[in-house]
Amino acid sequence: MLHRLELRWFEYAFVIREQQIVLTSPIIQDSSFKIITKQPVKNHAEYMLNKIYKNCRARIFLFLLLIGWLGGLASARHSAPEFFSYAELTSLYEQEIVSQPLESKLNRLLTTPFVDNSHASATPLHFSHSSKLGDFMRVVQWNVERGLEYEAIEAAFKSESQLAALLNEEKFPPQSEERREALEQAAMLRQADVIILNEVDWGMKRTQYRHIAADLAEHLGMNYAFGVQFVELSPVQLSQEPNRAGAVENEVLNLVKVDPARYKGLHGIAILSRFPLENVRLVPFKYQPYDWYKSEKNGVSMLENGRRKIAEKVFLEKTLREVRRGGRATLLADIADARLPNGRVTIIATHLENRAKSANRVKQLNELLGMVKEFNHPVVVAGDMNTSTEDLTPTTFRREFKKRFGEPQYWIRKGICYALGIGLIEDFVLDGMTFWRKHADPTVRHIPLLAPNSERKFFTTLENFRFADGGAFDFRGDSSRSVDEKTKTLSNSNERGSKGFVTTYQVNRPIKFVGKYKLDWIFVKPADLKKPTARNDSYRFAPHFGQTLTRINEVVEDRISDHRPILVDLPLNEPPLDREKVTGKN
Incomplete structure (x- = not known):
C-alpha cells in the first residue's frame, strides 16, 4: 500500500x-x-x-x-503583531511624523489581527436547536464600552449564579418580573455561537489593563480574533504632566497616570467564536473622515468646540481629549463547517465613524461592501454603525469621564464637575442634537425640507447592493420570524418596537426620546436570497427573531454599557416554520 x-x-x-x-x-x-x-x-x-x-x-x-x-500550525492557532515600548508610545504622541521603522510597526499593528484558536475542538460542535428553527447559529453583537464593567459582561455570558450574585435585590427582587427578564436574557447570551464586540480595550488603566477579548474568550472557552483600531496616546502624555497647585488637578493626575510596564494602549474590535476562526483579516478603511491624532491633539474635543466651554481649565480640558493613532476598520473571519450553507460563513465586525456626517459613513460602508462583493457564501455584518443622523454620538459628561478613567464617582465626590463649570448638569445630554429627528428609525424615507433623513442613504445602499453571485442582504420582516410579530423592514434581523426599532444606545437619563438611538445593527446575507424583501425565497441561514436585550444591560448601577446587546438566530437548514403568504413589499 x-x-x-x-x-x-x-x-x-x-x-x-x-x-x-x-x-x-x-x-x-x-x-x-x-x-x-x-x-x-x-x-x-x-x-x-x-x-x-x-x-x-x-x-x-x-x-x-x-x-x-x-x-x-502553532502560528495558525496564535498570531500576533509586535507591541510598542513605552518610549515608542511617547514618540507616537510627540512626533506628528515618526521614523520609518516606527511607522511600519504601527501599520503592522493596525493591519494584523491577533488570533487565538486554542479552544478549537477536534470533534464537531453541536449547534443550538429549537422546534421553530431546527439547528441554528446564534450571533450576538455588543458595544461593551471599553469593557469598563468587565465582571458584569463575563457574568452575563458565563453563568446564571455569577450574574445573580451581581443583582441588586432592591432593583431586582426575588420573583420579580425584572429579575426573571434579566436572567432570561442572560440565558440567551449563553447560547451565543459567535460574539462580536465593539470598543474593546487591551492594556488600558481604565479597564485594569485587561485584555478584554482574551479574558472573556478564556472564561467562555471560545476562540477569538482582535483587531486594533486605535493606539491610545492621551494617557501617555498625561502621565508626564508635572504636579499642579490645585488639589482637584492633582486628583485627576493621580487618576490618569499609567504603569509603563503594563500599558499597551490598544482599543479595537473583536470576534469570539465557539468554532475556529480562519482566514482572519483586519482591514482599515481607506477613508477616515476624522483625524483622531491631529484634531484631538489640537484641542478639537467633543466636550469643547462650542458645546460646553470649559477651556478656562486648560489642564482639565486636556484630560477629555482622545489623542489616538489609527482609525476605523473592519475585522473579517471565516467559520468553516460542512453543516453550513456552502460550508462556510464570513463574520464581519466593524465600527463606523461617529465624528462624521452620514454621507461619510456611507463611503465607509461602500468600502466594506467592496471587500465582500465576491463572497458566494453567507455573510454576517454586525457592529456599531453610528446611525444617529448626527456627526457626533450624543453623550453626557458623566459618561465621557467614565470612558476615560473608569469609575466616575471620584469626580462627583470631589466636585470636579464644579471645577469644570458644569455644576449639576453633568447628566444632561450635550446640546447640538436635533430633537425632532426619527431617532429610533433611521431607515425612514428622506423627504427634503419637510422631513429630511440623512441616514436613509446608508440603508438604501445596503438594500440595493448585490453580491457577485446575485445574493442580497435580508431586509425582510415576517410576523412569524420576528419578535412581537413585526412585519416592517429589517424586523427579522433587528427588533422593532411600538415606534421604530428598539433603541440600542441611550444616555443614562434621556429626556423622553432625546438621547436614545438605534446605532447597532446585524445584517445578513442568507444562503439563497436574490431580493432583499422576497418572502417566497429561501429562509435558510436567514435572520430570525432579532432581539435587543435591554434588561441585562441594567444589572449594575450605572449599566454595563451605554449600548445594549443585540442578537439574531440563523437556521442551518430551511426552518420548519410555515411559509407566510406574500402580502406585498414591506
Missing part, C-alpha cells in the same frame, strides 16, 4: 513514499545532497558509509522540516 504525505515549508517540498524521502525541490536536488541515488558504489564499505551518512542527514533535515511545519 502506498502512503503519501506532502509537506511544504518555504521553498522545500517533500514526498514520503514507503519510508523513502524524495526531494522534489530543484533548489536542493544537487550533487551535494541526494537521498535517493542511482549512482553505483565502489565497494560495500563505501556503500554502507554513504548510506549511514545520507540517512543521518535526511533524518536531521526531516526533523527540522517537521519543526518548521509544527511551528506553522
Whole structure:
C-alpha cells in the first residue's frame, strides 16, 4: 500500500513514499545532497558509509522540516503583531511624523489581527436547536464600552449564579418580573455561537489593563480574533504632566497616570467564536473622515468646540481629549463547517465613524461592501454603525469621564464637575442634537425640507447592493420570524418596537426620546436570497427573531454599557416554520 504525505515549508517540498524521502525541490536536488541515488558504489564499505551518512542527514533535515511545519500550525492557532515600548508610545504622541521603522510597526499593528484558536475542538460542535428553527447559529453583537464593567459582561455570558450574585435585590427582587427578564436574557447570551464586540480595550488603566477579548474568550472557552483600531496616546502624555497647585488637578493626575510596564494602549474590535476562526483579516478603511491624532491633539474635543466651554481649565480640558493613532476598520473571519450553507460563513465586525456626517459613513460602508462583493457564501455584518443622523454620538459628561478613567464617582465626590463649570448638569445630554429627528428609525424615507433623513442613504445602499453571485442582504420582516410579530423592514434581523426599532444606545437619563438611538445593527446575507424583501425565497441561514436585550444591560448601577446587546438566530437548514403568504413589499 502506498502512503503519501506532502509537506511544504518555504521553498522545500517533500514526498514520503514507503519510508523513502524524495526531494522534489530543484533548489536542493544537487550533487551535494541526494537521498535517493542511482549512482553505483565502489565497494560495500563505501556503500554502507554513504548510506549511514545520507540517512543521518535526511533524518536531521526531516526533523527540522517537521519543526518548521509544527511551528506553522502553532502560528495558525496564535498570531500576533509586535507591541510598542513605552518610549515608542511617547514618540507616537510627540512626533506628528515618526521614523520609518516606527511607522511600519504601527501599520503592522493596525493591519494584523491577533488570533487565538486554542479552544478549537477536534470533534464537531453541536449547534443550538429549537422546534421553530431546527439547528441554528446564534450571533450576538455588543458595544461593551471599553469593557469598563468587565465582571458584569463575563457574568452575563458565563453563568446564571455569577450574574445573580451581581443583582441588586432592591432593583431586582426575588420573583420579580425584572429579575426573571434579566436572567432570561442572560440565558440567551449563553447560547451565543459567535460574539462580536465593539470598543474593546487591551492594556488600558481604565479597564485594569485587561485584555478584554482574551479574558472573556478564556472564561467562555471560545476562540477569538482582535483587531486594533486605535493606539491610545492621551494617557501617555498625561502621565508626564508635572504636579499642579490645585488639589482637584492633582486628583485627576493621580487618576490618569499609567504603569509603563503594563500599558499597551490598544482599543479595537473583536470576534469570539465557539468554532475556529480562519482566514482572519483586519482591514482599515481607506477613508477616515476624522483625524483622531491631529484634531484631538489640537484641542478639537467633543466636550469643547462650542458645546460646553470649559477651556478656562486648560489642564482639565486636556484630560477629555482622545489623542489616538489609527482609525476605523473592519475585522473579517471565516467559520468553516460542512453543516453550513456552502460550508462556510464570513463574520464581519466593524465600527463606523461617529465624528462624521452620514454621507461619510456611507463611503465607509461602500468600502466594506467592496471587500465582500465576491463572497458566494453567507455573510454576517454586525457592529456599531453610528446611525444617529448626527456627526457626533450624543453623550453626557458623566459618561465621557467614565470612558476615560473608569469609575466616575471620584469626580462627583470631589466636585470636579464644579471645577469644570458644569455644576449639576453633568447628566444632561450635550446640546447640538436635533430633537425632532426619527431617532429610533433611521431607515425612514428622506423627504427634503419637510422631513429630511440623512441616514436613509446608508440603508438604501445596503438594500440595493448585490453580491457577485446575485445574493442580497435580508431586509425582510415576517410576523412569524420576528419578535412581537413585526412585519416592517429589517424586523427579522433587528427588533422593532411600538415606534421604530428598539433603541440600542441611550444616555443614562434621556429626556423622553432625546438621547436614545438605534446605532447597532446585524445584517445578513442568507444562503439563497436574490431580493432583499422576497418572502417566497429561501429562509435558510436567514435572520430570525432579532432581539435587543435591554434588561441585562441594567444589572449594575450605572449599566454595563451605554449600548445594549443585540442578537439574531440563523437556521442551518430551511426552518420548519410555515411559509407566510406574500402580502406585498414591506
